[in-house]
Amino acid sequence: MASSTHDEANTNGDSSQSKDEDPFIAFGIDFGTTYSGIAWAISTRPANVSMITSWDSAKYHCSDKEKTPSIISYEENGKMLWGYSVSDKKSSIEWSKLCLLEEDDIPNDVSHSTQLQAAQAALKQQKKSVVDVISDYLRQLWKHSIINIRRAIGGQLVDLCRFKVVATIPAIWPIYAQIRMHEAIEKAGILSTRNAGQTILEFLPEPEAAALATLRGISTYNQANMEIGDHFVVCDAGGGTVDIITYTVVELSPMKVKESVKGDGKLCGATFLDERFLEILREKLDQISPDTWKSLEETGALGRIMNNDWENGIKPQFRNTDQHWMIQIPVKGPKRTHDEFRFSDIKFDVKDVQKIFKPIVAEIKHLVDNQVKAIKDKYNKEPKFVVLVGGFGRQPFLFTEMQDALNRRNGPVGKIEVLQSQGAEPISRMSYGVKCDRVPWNAKDHDIRDKEWSDIDQAYKAVNQTSWFVRIGETIPVGDFISKGFYTDLTHSISSQSTELIYSTSATPPKRCDETVKKLYNLHWSTVPKFSKLTTWVNSKGRTIRRFCFDTKMTSNGVTLDFEIVYKGQVVASKNIGIDYGHCGALASNCN
Template identity: 35%
Template sequence: MSSHTSSGKGDRDASANQVIIGIDFGTTFSGVAYTYSNKIDRMEIITSWDSDLHSNSDEEKAPTAISYGPQNELVWGYAIPSEKEQLKWFKLLLLDSEDLPDDIRDSNKLKEARLYLEKHNKTAEEAISVFLRHLWNHSIQRITETIGRNMMNYSSFHVVMTLPAIWPSYAQNRMREAARAAGILGKRIAGETQLTFVSEPEAAALATLEEMEDRFDVKAGDTFVVADCGGGTSDLISYQCTSTNPLIIKECVKGTGGLCGAVFVDEAFSELLKSKFPKKKWEAMEAISRYRLLHDEWETGIKQQFDMNRASRGWSINMPWECMTAKERRGSAASTPKLEITGKEVKGVFDPIIEKITNLIDGQIIAVKKKTGANPKVYVVMVGGFGRCRYLFQMVKDNFGDDIEILQSRGAAPWTAICRGAVIHAATMQGLGKLSVQIRTRIARASYGVCLRPVWDASKHLWSDKEWDDISQLHRAKNQMFWLLREGDDTSAKEPIIETVVHHYDTSETTVTKLCSVKWETAIVVPSLPLYTNPLGKIYHKLNYEYHMTCAGESVDFAIYHNGKRQGSKNVSIDYSTD
């Protein structure tokens, strides 16, 4: 990618002047990774967050939280003071209520989120877009400080956003609109920003499987089940190794997932804590005290410390000041009332969610063995924020024994895997940099097709679909679905699926046309199209164009090609509605 343009300014070719930005918009925490000028091996993570507490500023991810003030002013992430009411969990509100399980739909956290939005007269889409705007602006500021204003202004942007694999297809369109409202797709000197999507588990897999390349015990035929255990969802994806040098993999079976992330463990602990208090004392507790109990005692204490070795011990938590009687307040520090929480109770908080995760892993392993018809060596790779949990690792390992390797990295790597993988995904799509892992085939998540009107064939079509076409003077079959791809099929990660389409124009037709669920709005100069004559001697124009469909994980890219030229995204828009 080092060829020079003819400008004489020494500029590298346009694809090298590019900033790739991966956005992991999570239920509880969000992260951003980036690279520029094709330096995939020099990827960086956004930090230096505005923070109410200095110790949080260099964390690799920021809380997915916002807080509105009385004049509609807004603070977000770490900058929200701990005592201030804030909106969390709002990512899940992007889904229609009927697409959430009953226990999630009715959870206290989602009820609190809905009430907060109602109180401030905001919609979930508005909250998501305003959070993304602040996350984006902060990231752009930090990237500019690193690579310089000139590089930023004259480099194209390729943004990759991640989505849970289990989300319905309409969520992608809603996220695209939220990104647009957040200014991510705003006009730039360097041209239009490209926005694509990838599933969270695939992004996590790309970021973690490269570490497997140099392992002597990894052989062709081995399989990897990547379990991305995050805040809201746990998503799984499975790959089979087809080559070790370089590491080439193919998606083995359709991925699975569920709403069984860390937030549900947090909510279960909150309910346990609430049960320890008399009702009046819990209701009397100030918001800051409740926050400190959940953050200091649970989030940074019990939750991180708990494992199988500590399941037999207990924890003592001091009763908040406002929940004590006057006599208790006058007592010594040693006599301060305490709440006792047993290891058995903490185990009961974790286990229901961990059981759901182990069931998902078990289902993937069974499906892999059924698909391959063999008993391959299986590695289960734990990633995501909750994927770092020691107790989760121990329980998964205990559940599957020594026959399956359970791998869990330490530090920030599992936590940042998704945003890093999003960047690698974009580079893979463009063939940039030296990539350690190549995904050759994927499994289709749904069936995709286009509605055509082919020449009627008695051996293929129903008589009821037969209709006469005055222009071509032929019988055609109406409303025929041509399936480009069916659910469960193997798809190439690089080669587009192409279907050629012919549209006939009467010489009196208008010059703007709407094609199926893909809308192409552009000026067609009908008189300039090729002329044909039907059997009655009537002259008509013929427009030839192609549908190109490229599958990249959860993202399906549709494009229309006319005269060998791809029509830009300003001209092509996709309707992902499921009506």
């Protein structure tokens, strides 16, 4: 539990002592600038509200780990869309959380941001107050969560349980913003009267909640030699904002903390990485054709690039190593000709990605450095840890840059250690991917042993190649999926099709199927595309070639990996694989 002060609000209902003995469900509401979610746990032990902050001894039933975008849309027909159901962002409202602040309390960098200005304009256009918009969004999120909980444990048990709700808020928020958030939660119906008794609401600073969860989750108390009086800086790096706050340990078991120095924050979250990626991508595309960008937007290909190549590719994997990424850009012609599948590869090398990451990471390092200086000035001692939490906080480049900066500042004496939250998601102890052939040949990038002439492409191709979903040491996101797009060219009909899944125990998974790459499973398709209905293109020799495109998806539930092959929206092959880390398979390079 935390020793900081929390605002508590009770709704109508019986507050008798006997009710405290009833089973209860504890909810954690994280309404974020860009993404939001609700976690829950059920317990039958006597409850007081403060225990919810550490989730002590509760029987975990944490579902809804997947967050959904903090976006809502009011349609002309009166229908309300929210989260992932919003497809047209032109009529939607995003970043509403920042609008809870008065103009004078909004930092300069935030007040001039296009995101905040767009949110304010959308509220004005819709003639909605920010409290009403947030309450509408939270109402939908709450309903979705309650439906899922009732499915998981049964409606009768839910009806018997009292509700305890903890909502996280930015550490640097003024009290009036917290009051407005309370009003939004109440209007959303979350505090409505229930037969089981009163619903209790508390607010908890976001960095504090994240720090308690992180320190407990990674079991660092004993190993890290944490002592009463130690300070640790929490850097909560989310999608929009980055909040920094420092706590002092006042008790170890159970862990209690109090705020050490005044927190800080800035609008420098992961969303700004997305914007910089799009800027560089557009610069590269404009060098090919000024119409390419518009074509990608109109066909929806830009969204696929953002999801597959950036969000689940470059962004979480970037470590500042000498690596590059090739992005295949489908350029669609005005007619359904072979131009529809003429691909131009766009290369992002390490310098390109550095341009994306370094300015944003530099701002975060500056925030942390100011916090460390404030602790030194006030207590004449350094913090023991800097704890990185939040979605962006799990990025490996941010971790190494932060640790390097602190090492340069302090040297070998008085080292401040960086801890990085991995949430509830497992860390991959192997690399998992797909074997692929006929990759465009590049003498610089490929092994000469893999060079083969392709009659179809009338060009040299690299065979025996790999494409990795997740690498050793990376987080396997629970509930989320990683998807990669592939295509196959044919000159004649086929009766069967398969996709080979591979794995590697090498610290750095190779680009080709060498001796470290082994076969995981061969996925046989249940149906194959009809040859006569495939899209055609014509090679340089005038030969008609037929092509079909498909996606390979990997999803983790924390214990197993689910692989699916999706063709035209239909799953044509799937396999649930329980991971055996000691398994040794046949060499993938020898498996046909």
